[in-house]
Amino acid sequence: MDQQQLPSEAGEVAKRHPEIWKAYAELGKACSEAGPLDKATSRLVKLALAIGAGSEGAVHSHTRRALDESLSPEALKQVALLSIPTLGFPQAVAALTWIEDVTDPAPADAARGS
Known part of the structure; x- marks a missing residue:
């Protein structure tokens, strides 16, 4: 980075x-x-680790980088959903909202360039 x-x-x-x-x-x-992990797999693992650590900033960063590397928003959201059994529903929902901060910005955020 x-x-x-x-x-x-x-x-x-x-x-x-x-x-x-x-x-x-x-x-x-x-x-x-x-x-042996390829770049896309490594990015998804890093996103999962950020979710597990509960780091909103790292989730935002890895989400942005994943999108730059052509990973789909759906794949990133699935990582959050995969965390439900391990981390619990509340942590997974929080992670999903952090991913969506980047993948699905609110119109006001998009206008500001956030």
């Missing part, structure tokens, strides 16, 4: 500590290349 794509707080840390950001980015790349 490019430093400019980071949420503001993370972007500020990356600017103040570029050596840490570089090491973090290299670790992410090494982890992605450590096994």
